[in-house]
Amino acid sequence: MANNSKSIPISVVVTAYNRKDFLLDALNSAVNQTLSRDMYEIVCIKNFSEENIDSYISKNKIISIKTGNCNLGEYLKIAAEKSNGQVIAFLDDDDVFDSRKLSRVYELMKSNDIGYYHNGMTREEKDLNKGDIKKKVLKISPSGYNKNYNVLHSSAFCMSAIVIKRGLLEKYSNDITNLRGNPDCFSLSISLVNNVNILIDNNKLTFYRVHANNTSKQNDLNKAIESEIGLNIPSLKFIREIIAKSNSNLALLFLDTVIFQAQTRLDILKGDKSGLTRDTWKFFKEYRLKLLRNKPFLRRVMLILVFFVYKNYAIKRFLS
Numbered sequence: 001m002a003n004n005s006k007s008i009p010i011s012v013v014v015t016a017y018n019r020k021d022f023l024l025d026a027l028n029s030a031v032n033q034t035l036s037r038d039m040y041e042i043v044c045i046k047n048f049s050e051e052n053i054d055s056y057i058s059k060n061k062i063i064s065i066k067t068g069n070c071n072l073g074e075y076l077k078i079a080a081e082k083s084n085g086q087v088i089a090f091l092d093d094d095d096v097f098d099s100r101k102l103s104r105v106y107e108l109m110k111s112n113d114i115g116y117y118h119n120g121m122t123r124e125e126k127d128l129n130k131g132d133i134k135k136k137v138l139k140i141s142p143s144g145y146n147k148n149y150n151v152l153h154s155s156a157f158c159m160s161a162i163v164i165k166r167g168l169l170e171k172y173s174n175d176i177t178n179l180r181g182n183p184d185c186f187s188l189s190i191s192l193v194n195n196v197n198i199l200i201d202n203n204k205l206t207f208y209r210v211h212a213n214n215t216s217k218q219n220d221l222n223k224a225i226e227s228e229i230g231l232n233i234p235s236l237k238f239i240r241e242i243i244a245k246s247n248s249n250l251a252l253l254f255l256d257t258v259i260f261q262a263q264t265r266l267d268i269l270k271g272d273k274s275g276l277t278r279d280t281w282k283f284f285k286e287y288r289l290k291l292l293r294n295k296p297f298l299r300r301v302m303l304i305l306v307f308f309v310y311k312n313y314a315i316k317r318f319l320s
Contacts, residue, residue, distance in 0.1 A: 007084055007085075007086065008038075008039060008040060008041055008084055008085055008086070009039050009040060009085060009086055009087070009106055009109055010035075010039065010040035010041075010085045010086070010087055010088075010089055010102055010105060010106060010109075010163075011040065011041050011042075011043055011079075011083035011084060011085030011087070011088045011089070011166065012030045012040060012041070012042045012043065012088075012089045012090075012091055012097075012102070013043045013045065013079040013083060013088050013089070013090050013091065014026055014027060014030060014042065014043070014044045014045070014062075014091045014092075014093065015044075015045050015046070015075050015079075015090070015091075015092060015093065016044070016045070016046040016047075016048075016093035017046070017047055017070075017075075017093075018047065018048065019093050019094060020048065020050055020053065020093075021094070022093060022094040022095075022209060022211075023046070023053055023093040023094075024052070024053060024056060025096055026091050026092070026093050026094065026095060026096060026097075027042070027044065027053075027056060027057070027060070027062065028056075029091075029096040029097040029098075029099070029207075030042045030062075030091055030097060031060050031062075032099055033097070033099055033100075033101065033102045033103065034099055034100050034102075034103045035102040035103040035106055039102075039106060040085065040089075040102055040106075041063060041083070041084060041085065042060075042061075042062045042063065043062070043063040043065065043079065043082060043083050044057055044062050044063065044064050044065065045065045045067060045075055045078055045079065045082075046064075046065075046066060046067070046093075047066065047067050047068060047069060047070065048066075049066065063082070065078060065082060071177075071178070071179065071180050072179055072180055072181060072183055073176035073177045073178055073179030073180065074177050076169060076173075076176055076179065076183060076186075077169075077173045077174075077176060077177055079169065080166060080169035080170045080173050081170070081173065083166060085166055086109070086165070086166060087105070087109065087114055087117075087163050087164060087165050087166060088163065088164055088165075088166050088169065089101070089102065089105060089162075089163045090159040090160060090162055090163075090164075090183075091159075091160050092159055092160045094209045094211065095158075095160035095206060095207060095208055095209055096125060096128065096206070096207040096209070097128075097160075097205065097206060097207075098128040098129055098203075098204070098205040098206070098207075099128075099129050100129070100133055100205065101119065101205040101206070104119070104133055104201070104203065104205060105117060105163055108137060108199060108201075112139060112197060112199060113196075113197050114163065114165065114196075114197060114199055115164070115165050115168065115191050115194065115196020115197050115198060116155075116162070116163070116164050116165070116168075116187065116188065116191035116196055116197075116198045116199070117162070117163040117164075117198075117199045117200075117201065118155035118161050118162055118163075118198075118199070118200055118201065119161050119201040119202075119203055119204070119205040119206055120161070120201065120202045120203050120204040120205065120206075121158055121160075121161050121204060121206045121207070121208045122204040122206070122207055122208070123207070123208055123209075123210055124207075125207045125209075127204055127207075128204070128205075128207055133203050134202065134203055136202075137199050137200065137201045138151065138199070138200040138201075138202075139197060139198075139199055140152065140197070140198040140199075140200065141197055142195040142196075142197075145192065145198075145250050146250065149250070149253075149254075151200055152188065152192070152198065152200075152254070153254060153257065153258075155188060155198070155200055156184050156185045156187070156188040156189075156254070156258070157184055158184060158206065158208050159183050159184050159187070160206045160208065161205075161206040161208070162184060162187055164187050164191065165196065168187075168190050168191065168194060168196070169190075171190070171194075172190055172242065175242050176242070178238065179235060179238060179239070180231055180234070180235050180238075181231045181232055181234075181235035181236075182232065182235045182236055182239060182258075185236060185239060185254075185255065185258055186239050186242075188254065189239055189242075189243050189251045189254060189255060190243070190251075192248055192250055192251040192254065193243060193246040193248040193251050225266065225270060228262060228265060228266040229266065232262050233259065233262050233263065233266065236255060236258055236259045236262060237259065239255060240252065240255045240256070240259065243255060
């Protein structure tokens with residue numbers, strides 16, 4: 001932590017690696033929040049200098065940290081060590097916050113011990129700052145993890161929609177320096193391991209920008225295959241190695257699921273569909289049955305059918 005005497009409720013950590021095109025939009029959305037500025041700080045971690053961006057950062061009293069060519073894990077370590085907030089709200093350089101997001105997080109913090117929070121997203125910027133904020137939020141305590149597994153699984157996407165207790169990142173700061181990808185999966189995994197309260201908020205408070213340089217979107221087939229082999233799957237397996245030191249079967253189940261899905265994506269991208277049914281059955285036997293043991297019989301049958309339909313859905317989804 002940067003300074004214990006200056007602890008504040010929220011740190012917004014904006015990260016940028018080489019990309020400059022949308023960074024000012026991201027920073028501007030963090031500056032122009034309805035929450036009073038003395039309730040949060042903004043930290044910008046980037047590996048470049050740009051006169052107009054640096055001028056904006058200085059003018060708006062944003063904490064600027066320039067790095068070398070750090071990997072993603074080192075960015076997370078810096079965020080944990082240099083920020084002062086009780087929680088960290090991440091914002092990628094190409095995304096945008098709704099102006100009410102931090103007020104929403106702060107209000108929830110006052111009545112809940114937030115370990116992990118995930119808000120809804122939109123891919124249309126015009127959808128931000130519209131309508132009333134719905135007050136209802138799904139609070140999942142550790143005793144409700146299994147019951148709400150599918151909801152939890154869906155929440156491990158887009159760091160710009162995630163707020164996490166800073167202490168969790170600090171706890172793993174020495175383990176993550178070699179992490180190269182999937183920070184969202186990492187954040188949910190360590191939350192599950194540490195049995196924190198998880199809040200799922202359906203209000204769309206983040207604009208997730210889709211563009212040619214998205215790390216999660218590859219239109220070039222060869223680059224997509226290279227990304228899966230060289231970045232995505234190794235990163236997930238690295239996270240699993242960290243989590244395997246704990247006794248959280250649910251966190252391991254979650255990681256095994258996303259690793260399986262990533263491997264399925266890779267098989268489909270490479271045109272290898274022959275093993276999908278066999279691998280799906282193996283995966284189902286080894287992992288999914290753990291979630292079905294306490295389900296009613298008809299529910300189990302339905303889930304089994306849905307699971308086997310997955311391979312057909314995946315083929316359409318990832319080849320479209």
